[in-house]
Amino acid sequence: MFRNLAHRGASQHAPENTLAAFYKGIEMGANGLETDLRYSKDGTIFLLHDEMLDRTTNGTGSSSNYTWKELQELDAGSWFSAEYAGERLVSFESFIYIFGRKPLQLVLELKGDHLEEDVVRYVKKYDMLSNTIVTSFSYDSLKEVRRLDSEVKLGYLARDWDMDLLGRLREIQVFQLCPSAETLTEEHVRTLKQEGFEVRSWKVKDEQLMHHCLNCGVDGMTINFPEKLSEALQSR
Ligand code: G3P
Numbered sequence: 001m002f003r004n005l006a007h008r009g010a011s012q013h014a015p016e017n018t019l020a021a022f023y024k025g026i027e028m029g030a031n032g033l034e035t036d037l038r039y040s041k042d043g044t045i046f047l048l049h050d051e052m053l054d055r056t057t058n059g060t061g062s063s064s065n066y067t068w069k070e071l072q073e074l075d076a077g078s079w080f081s082a083e084y085a086g087e088r089l090v091s092f093e094s095f096i097y098i099f100g101r102k103p104l105q106l107v108l109e110l111k112g113d114h115l116e117e118d119v120v121r122y123v124k125k126y127d128m129l130s131n132t133i134v135t136s137f138s139y140d141s142l143k144e145v146r147r148l149d150s151e152v153k154l155g156y157l158a159r160d161w162d163m164d165l166l167g168r169l170r171e172i173q174v175f176q177l178c179p180s181a182e183t184l185t186e187e188h189v190r191t192l193k194q195e196g197f198e199v200r201s202w203k204v205k206d207e208q209l210m211h212h213c214l215n216c217g218v219d220g221m222t223i224n225f226p227e228k229l230s231e232a233l234q235s236r
């Protein structure tokens with residue numbers, strides 16, 4: 001099944017990584033949700049892309065300086081538009097509770113340090129091995145997840161890759177290779193598939209790049225405007 005993954009939710013249409021953005025993604029035809037995981041000061045895992053609060057909330061400074069109780073008080077919607085004033089940050093456990101039982105693929109990106117053990121624990125505790133992919137730009141982080149568990153599906157976010165890296169990714173049974181849409185070619189996709197990887201692109205900034213990825217033969221992509229991808233897939 002082709003993966004239309006709402007990137008931080010339908011983040012072109014609603015404030016990223018909020019419930020509003022995830023619901024909007026589903027409403028717009030996404031069959032999966034991508035999100036970013038971090039720790040609060042007191043060890044709650046919650047969803048936020050940037051380390052700093054300033055861009056996407058009314059808070060300031062590093063999110064890791066705040067307890068989950070303090071983070072929950074922030075407005076994570078007004079920066080986007082008045083319509084979303086009062087949207088809250090979301091804990092990982094709430095995200096799992098709300099979306100984990102729906103027919104959706106959940107793509108979890110490890111943004112902070114040392115999240116591996118807790119994330120694996122949650123994925124197993126909530127019986128989500130089959131519908132979850134744990135992703136990272138860090139090879140070491142994925143290696144640690146694999147050390148902790150032999151079954152969790154892994155996706156490597158690649159700014160660049162070569163055959164040596166592919167060999168090392170295979171050693172830790174990485175299932176999915178995620179190249180940036182901007183550098184993707186048809187030949188890359190063919191090679192990666194021949195080497196046994198599912199290919200999912202990211203940084204799909206506009207419709208032209210979306211069509212480029214589709215023409216290259218990717219298996220899925222994270223996208224801020226899932227409705228356009230849904231439309232394109234229907235007309236193929
Ligand atoms: O899909 C991967 C993508 O989310 C990685 O980039 O910066 O959006 O987390 P970023």
Ligand code: CA
Nearest residue numbers: 034035036109
């Ligand atoms: Ca991400």
